Amino acid sequence: MIPVLGIGRGGRGDDKGGVLSQLIEALQDEIGQLPFDIALVTPDPAVYAAAQYMRRRNPGALPVDKVAESLADKARAGQLALFLGAGVSIPAGLPSWQALVDELASRLSSSKDRDALEGLDVTDKAQLIEQFEPKDFQRRVAGITARAKTPSLAHALLAGPGRQAGGDHELRHPLREGLRGCRSWAGRRAAP
Template identity: 40%
Template sequence: MLEARPDGPDVALVCFDHEHYAAAQRARRAAGAERDLAAILGEELHDRIQVLARHARAGRLVPFVGAGVSMGAGLPSWVGLLDELIAQAGMEDDRAALARLDLRDRAALIQTRLGSGELERFLLERLSAASRVALQHQLLASLPVVEAASTNWDDLFERAWRDAGAGRIAVLPLDGQAGADHWIVKLHGTVRDGRLHGVVLTRDDYLRFGAERNALAGIVQALLLTRHMLFVGFGLSDETFHRIAHDVRLVVERGPAIPERDGAYATSLSPSRHAITAELWRGQLDVLSTRRPEDGEGRAGTAPAARRLEIALDALGMLAVDPLGHLLDPSFDGALTVRERRLAAALRRFADEVEPLLREDDPDHPADPAAIAVGRWLDRMRES
């Protein structure tokens, strides 16, 4: 019997369809998992996770996947990647001088020393080294979301999304959004089919972003204004993000109040302690740290804080699920209460009666909007 303890063993339950996932999360809540997770997270963090779950259930949550998420899959941080490139370029003796430069200028010097071809070869080799996605990728991909954004070049989140049952995923700006079930904005470029596309690394790349990628920034700005964005593994120091956030702040400050918006327009979840950053972004972005005083500072305190972040995402996934999909599947009847079984029977009768109407294929009388809407509602129930 496994005991729920902060330092106890972890068990990953993998579900291969939405019905089993919804049923498993319902069973966890019935067994008191929410209480156990709340005890590990603490009241304040758990309360904030509940708010994020409400956004997710309403279809308003958008994950922003940063480099910290991919570190769990073995990829380096931004600074770590530059350190590896310094060694690759034979610039070890210049480390002290390079450390005094802005990261983007540091990258430009490395590019000059290596050459564009060798730099691209190294980056492709490094990005391909991650053969598996990280747990954080999987937890984020399991949320009921269809929109996402990222500054990562790798495609690990997209892989996790497909594993979680996502249909066609449009990667903007490479793909058209038409016909896509899910889409992700890759602000700094991406790797695909053994090639790098639009990678942002040096200062020149960042300046080019302003000239060529205003449309992508506009999409993220619209998401910040109309959704609630969840930043995970993102340090909030990226210049591209600061430009986007600056424009959003001007709109919010100068325009009329948005009735649906309650407090900050985004949340950052991080294993680092960012008291000053939280003060800087107050009222715009809620900066939540999973690190506790007893964790300590530096790398020694990162491991327990990172694990607590994963537990927070696990709790978010459990609370974000509307357990409806498995009600249409009789194989889950044994896990239902008496009232749920009556509700399930009524829903199945309804589905059985309307399914033939939805399948009618008459070229002279195409499906009307009501039939299409009912079909989509049933599909969403099965996928919830």
């Protein structure tokens, strides 16, 4: 992921278009040669819309058909991984990372241990909580996350139609199953 830098407090706020234009052009030059995708992170909807506009001005720079076919091939070969943030699971009732750690901290038996967590980064807090009370740590985490009983809309969209398993709400991703019957980004059916 690459953020759009320089357009806020970076001193180039009066030239957002120029910054975006140069950034999009540089990314389009590099994307075809990289073994991974790039996600451009924009600070607000207006910058996102401008980035999309600039990206679409030169559609030949992004070989969408080639990328879609490559992704389908990798999915069929089991060589594709999705990295998703907590935002995908929060609507299903799962806690954010911060909320999970805060709840685990609130359950610590020692107020001295809880006090030791003050001002620490969420990752450091999680590690200390496990060190303070290692017994059944994973079970406590599982108990908190087990409250989510229904997949979110994002889970359903990622899983694709008819992919939700029985009552356990385990979702199988269509990419993992080789994109059979799914439409590629280019609008053609992916090969079975």
